[in-house]
Amino acid sequence: MRISRDDVLNWIRNCAAAVADNKEYLIQLDSDIGDGDHGANIHRGFQAVLSKLPTVADKDIGTIFKTVGFTLISTVGGASGPLYGALFMQMGTVTAGKLELTLADWAAAIEAGLNGVILRGKAILGDKTMVDALMPSAKALHEASIEGKSLPDALRTCARAAEKGMRNTIPLVAKKGRASYLGERSVGHQDPGATSSNLLLQVAVRTWTNGAS
Numbered sequence: 001m002r003i004s005r006d007d008v009l010n011w012i013r014n015c016a017a018a019v020a021d022n023k024e025y026l027i028q029l030d031s032d033i034g035d036g037d038h039g040a041n042i043h044r045g046f047q048a049v050l051s052k053l054p055t056v057a058d059k060d061i062g063t064i065f066k067t068v069g070f071t072l073i074s075t076v077g078g079a080s081g082p083l084y085g086a087l088f089m090q091m092g093t094v095t096a097g098k099l100e101l102t103l104a105d106w107a108a109a110i111e112a113g114l115n116g117v118i119l120r121g122k123a124i125l126g127d128k129t130m131v132d133a134l135m136p137s138a139k140a141l142h143e144a145s146i147e148g149k150s151l152p153d154a155l156r157t158c159a160r161a162a163e164k165g166m167r168n169t170i171p172l173v174a175k176k177g178r179a180s181y182l183g184e185r186s187v188g189h190q191d192p193g194a195t196s197s198n199l200l201l202q203v204a205v206r207t208w209t210n211g212a213s
């Protein structure tokens with residue numbers, strides 16, 4: 001089983017829908033430990049992505065991801081705009097020219113995207129950021145790919161790792177971004193960026209497995 005270009009386009013559209021559905025929730029999380037704009041920021045970005053998507057729907061997957069990245073950088077702002085921009089730009093770099101993706105390609109894309117986020121934001125695991133959801137996900141995909149797991153199994157393992165990583169941010173002290181200004185007072189709150197990152201990976205499993213085992 002492979003991920004086709006249409007699958008990728010559907011994932012991005014479903015991400016936009018899921019972000020819209022979770023906009024208020026993400027705003028609430030960011031109000032607790034930030035400035036309350038995360039939900040509105042990425043919603044604005046993904047709405048812009050939706051309107052750009054038709055212009056690249058017949059291009060290779062790398063071009064599609066890079067266009068998502070550019071669009072997020074130019075419309076989201078805040079800390080998360082350049083970070084999600086870097087994620088998708090790097091995903092686009094390693095999938096350049098491809099019209100479909102194997103599990104190994106998807107694992108490489110998420111790993112490259114994570115590295116883009118780390119290069120830009122300098123966060124490490126445990127800093128209470130989106131890296132805490134993305135890093136375990138990338139690791140799970142990489143291991144699943146090496147073990148020869150099926151794509152649906154790998155996507156499910158990845159989504160579980162993302163959710164766990166997101167929940168693991170609750171007891172952490174924020175070390176990066178606005179939440180870090182709160183120091184110890186950031187403890188007990190789930191990180192908004194880890195929550196939106198988890199959302200994107202939950203949407204991947206929902207979009208691409210169709211309930212298949």
Ligand code: ADP
Nearest residue numbers: 038078079080121123129130176177192193194
């Ligand atoms: P801002 O903090 O500028 O208001 P957002 O509210 O849109 O931006 O995004 C906040 C999220 O960005 C945080 O919850 C965190 O996950 C993520 N973030 C902030 N700084 C960094 C960083 N240096 N590295 C990785 N992620 C970060």
Ligand code: MG
Nearest residue numbers: 034035037038
């Ligand atoms: Mg914010």
